[in-house]
Amino acid sequence: MTFSPRTYLDHNATSPLRPEVAETVLRALQLPGNASSVHAEGRAARAEIEKARDKVARLVGARAKNVVFTSGGTEAANLVLTPGFRRLGQAGAARLLVGAAEHPCVLNGHRFPDGDVDTIPVDDQGVLDLVWLRAQLDKFGDERVLLSIQLANNETGVLQPVAEAARLVHERGSLIHTDAVQAAGRIPVDIAALGIDAMTLSAHKLGGPKGIGALILASDQFEIGDKLVRGGGQEKGFRAGTENVAAIAGFGAAAEGALADLEDEAERLRGLRDEAEAQVRRIAPDALVVASAAERLPNTFAFAIPGLKAETALIAFDLAGVALSSGSACSSGKVKRSHVLDAMGVEPTLAEGVLRVSLGWSTTKEDVIRFAEACERVVGTLYKRKASAA
Template identity: 80%
Template sequence: MATSLRTYLDHNATSPLRPEVAEVVLRVLQLPGNASSVHAEGRAARAEMETARAAIARLVGSKAKNVIFTSGGTEAANLVLTPSFRRLGQTGATRLLIGATEHPCVLHGHRFAAERTGIIPVDGRGILDLAWLRAHLEAAGGERVLVSVQLANNETGVLQPIAEMARLVHEHGGLVHTDAVQAAGRVPVDLQDLGVDALTLSAHKFGGPKGAGGLVLASDQYEIGERLIRGGGQEKNYRAGTENVAAIAGFGAAAELALAGLEQEAARLRELRDEAEAHVRRIAPDALVVGAGAERLPNTLAFAIPGLRAETALIAFDLAGIALSSGSACSSGKVKRSHVLDAMGVEPALAEGVLRVSLGWSTTKEDVFRFAEACEKVAGTLYKRKASAA
């Protein structure tokens, strides 16, 4: 039977709603007005949205007018990854290049034909192969290319050299989108410093509500000809439909809280992550830490203990009261093969055992201690079986 004391270490899947954000969401839920209405009630709803828009812009170093609200990061990526995304006065991209370790919303959500899409390889650390990208851009000649690469990987936490990549792509006249869903609120994200044309966000990764996200453009000098959701013209005609004002307000409140404590929280989480990693290495000296040679998010630890299958381990941890993830999970909750680990060249036997610990605002030292206790029991059972079989 599962223990009544639960330890939640799956913030990369979703981070629990911050209490302060919940208060904002509940308050705004009770506002009666439609944000498109001109009466006082409508203006009150609109004011909540614009306050949130400004907070989100500050989180990523943008201007509020360039923030477009969507239902989440997936919709935002689907919206921008189209041949009709272009700078004003220019033609759109005719080819899309995607990092090999991208989130499925990019791999499967873009609107380019299959034959107009290419995959950028990564090395064993999960880092983008910039030499491959440079050669491909040079071979493309005058063709305009759109490149989409995650700022931080959801499975491994590995951070990509986005600024360097953006300079390279712009030298060849291309456009750059980065999925900043996992990075925003955890590490500094500045759209201008990154040099990208667009980035996408999701509120529930840093303590905001599920169902709110955004596309942030580098300026107002862009357009998207083919909109996903057409209708009443909300969000400057980028995304029709009555806005989810309460979720958007919560998105803004979470962004404000994340930005205010960003440096201190990153340091705190890195210390806890390193402590969890040290426990894993002590318990299982032969464990693989995925992406160990690369710069990673301060909150993410992906590891595999040889001989331990993720499916079995997840059940054992869950029964011990610990909520973790495997390398990847499909919508039905079944563990499946991770394309991220495949792209990094992780041996299939090890890839099948990769577990992900992801920390967040609610994580404490006690949580890490409970994880270590559970890990010792799970790994101890494995090593006993190995010893008896020897």
């Protein structure tokens, strides 16, 4: 039996494993030693972890000693978003500020009491309101806060003014974390240039293994008083448990691959993204491209065609051989109302139809052509049904 080729355009949910990553993981899986053991087998496993730590650090301009491996971006965010995250010798934050369009791992995964959390609004393009943030920080005065904002939104690709927000926060002696899960490996990311204190990453957005991520600190002058996973002294005490050597090695290989051709790949994906977006506008001139006036990731766009429900459209595209998403894939796999679009003020009936196209290292020109062909069929079928029902 032969199968027609499928077009995978859901890299923001997970990017297919890079071939070099698969080879690295397989090799690391065959290492017999525990990385905490002092014998030769243990030292070989430890060497794999430290090589990967250096590669992940280089992806974001950090120092390897400040990279803490976790089970993914969600755990990394849960670990750092706590009143116990602080500079050495200082008290932790009394309040948490989060953007309204943040990923659920931030909105629901932090460890602050609900009454100590404030939500920063975004404009109709999904960009954080810095005027509101400044006013709120002024209101708090000398009270220390922790700010968490994403570098790039997972549903729309919108980039946030992280460096500007970091300056506002640091002027008041407070701390800032950024969720860089979607941005790292797609645009240049430098932890020092951004001026942030902590960053979280996830390997499977880069073509690495699922189930491995990292918390990256700006320096070794930070501590977390209330660890999530306690026991042994692994990861310099930040996260206990025997390290997943194979997944960590794969993370390093993915980071190295993403960094090697970062600028050229961004331009290639931007060209493909713009072509796919143009095809949607040609097929459905009344389509809404979400946040089209904002600066976005080069690989992402979200669109809605009036009258087309996301749940129906996803099935239709899937049957046509094209994998898309309606937003975050981190919940239950169900299509549900987007808090991101609500925060942006997108009209509810349109928001119900928003689809996300996200490209990646394996995307080709042929994929864009197949997407356009599928889109034409889906829209044509929709309007035929509407006409027959009229």
